[in-house]
Amino acid sequence: MxxxxxxxxxxxxxxxxxxxxxxxxxxxxxxxxxxxxxxxxxxxxxxxxxxxxxxxxxxxxxxxxxxxxxxxxxxxxxxxxxxxxxxSIWQMANRVFEQRRKREIDPTLSLLRDNLLDEPRDQQERYAQQRLLEIHDLLEMITEWASELQRLSPEKLSTLMKLGAGVSKILDFRDKLSPKDRTES
Amino acid sequence: MxxxxxxxxxxxxxxxxxxxxxxxxxxxxxxxxxxxxxxxxxxxxxxxxxxxxxxxxxxxxxxxxxxxxxxxxxxxxxxxxxxxxxxSIWQMANRVFEQRRKREIDPTLSLLRDNLLDEPRDQQERYAQQRLLEIHDLLEMITEWASELQRLSPEKLSTLMKLGAGVSKILDFRDKLSPKDRTES
DNA sequence: AGGTACTTTCAGAACATAATGAACATTTGG
DNA sequence: CCAAATGTTCATTATGTTCTGAAAGTACCT
The missing domain is CATH 1.10.10.10 (Winged helix-like DNA-binding domain superfamily/Winged helix DNA-binding domain)
Known part of the structure; x- marks a missing residue:
């Protein structure tokens, strides 16, 4: 060819x-x-x-x-x-993200989880665990968020992305309109 | 130590x-x-x-x-x-994302842009350019979206992420309430 | 100046990853 | 069943990356 x-x-x-x-x-x-x-x-x-x-x-x-x-x-x-x-290209991007998440994040997340199960033995470990906890929470939030996004239809995703900075306004909007309705999950 | x-x-x-x-x-x-x-x-x-x-x-x-x-x-x-x-851990994650974007996406984006400036010479190239265009648009959307997210304050980002699937509902909500207000940018 | 405490650089060694191609395996048609 | 066409494996070779350690650089003392 x-x-x-x-x-x-x-x-x-x-x-x-x-x-x-x-x-x-x-x-x-x-x-x-x-x-x-x-x-x-x-x-x-x-x-x-x-x-x-x-x-x-x-x-x-x-x-x-x-x-x-x-x-x-x-x-x-x-x-x-x-x-x-x-x-489609979208699907391809999805696959690549997913695979990379599996390789780059999941192993660390599971190590952190294991680690956090144990009680710290001294001040040094207490500090370290605190740091690990922060990383753990961040990574967990990222993976959850990513899989939510993957679940959205391409159209909605597209809307959301085109929205760009507008997202911020919508959040304010929602908070003002219905403060009780805040997500608890 | x-x-x-x-x-x-x-x-x-x-x-x-x-x-x-x-x-x-x-x-x-x-x-x-x-x-x-x-x-x-x-x-x-x-x-x-x-x-x-x-x-x-x-x-x-x-x-x-x-x-x-x-x-x-x-x-x-x-x-x-x-x-x-x-x-903070957040800042660290931001930095890593940004650096990786620079290394992993930006070079491709600029190659694609250059490529798309030229007229296709035959059917084969026409098809190829079509595909490149799709990739280009996807990558561009991803980088724009990513930099929007980076611009958000950590609190808002956090709200947005915790929202998870709820994002979808908010999009519907907005469309119903104020259909004229759709983002054009 | 010369001496000390530290940092940086870089050629080459050690290590890690990817690519080749010949041998092996599989499938199909006759 | 054989032979031809195709697909896969894996030991060896080639390429790429990282690490070391000795030499050079820098900054600050007295």
């Missing part, structure tokens, strides 16, 4: 950013390429277009699958597998 | 998570240690407690400074520098 310069540039950029986004260079390139190509691509096409080994592609596919970022397609009379991005 | 087992465990955990959070093992450990110790620590104390070289500590300090995560303190009659976490 032939790429125009601009497409090349995008694919290579995604490769460079790959590791920052939680996967590696080739996986970034592979996903970028699948995203911008109208037709699903086979493993061989990926390998040839990106100049990476067939084995590497296979491992990359496996990883992208585990992130639920691609779907497999078949063409009639062809036993090759063809790959294409799974779902 | 002596650490209890639990404090050890936390520090080591942060080391392991370090690279997932955007810095490296020793930097994660250093920051964790500073967070849970009541007194500011000197570079030597960090080096000895964590069993890492003095040079490594120096580089770590530099990096933590660039993330604006630590503050330098001095004790009277002592020329050593002592380090402690800068600001």
């Amino acid at each position: 032939e790429l125009t310069d601009k497409m090349q540039a995008f694919v290579m950029h995604c490769g460079e950013m790959g590791s920052r986004w939680g996967f590696n260079r080739t996986i970034g390139q592979m996903y970028a390429l699948l995203l911008i190509s109208e037709e699903p691509l086979s493993a061989n096409e990926l390998s040839q277009t990106l100049h990476i080994s067939r084995g590497n592609v296979s491992m990359g596919i496996k990883e992208l699958n585990s992130w639920q970022l691609i779907a497999t397609r078949h063409k009639p009379g062809d036993r090759k597998e063809y790959y294409q991005p799974a779902g | 002596e650490l209890t087992d639990k404090m050890q465990a936390f520090v080591m955990h942060c080391g392991e998570m370090g690279s997932r959070w955007g810095f490296n093992r020793t930097i994660g450990q250093m920051y964790a240690l500073l967070l849970i110790s009541e007194e500011p620590l000197s570079a030597n104390e960090l080096s000895q407690t964590l069993h890492i070289s003095r040079g490594n500590v120096s580089m770590g300090i530099k990096e933590l400074n660039s993330w604006q995560l630590i503050a330098t303190r001095h004790k009277p009659g002592d020329r050593k520098e002592y380090y402690q976490p800068a600001g």
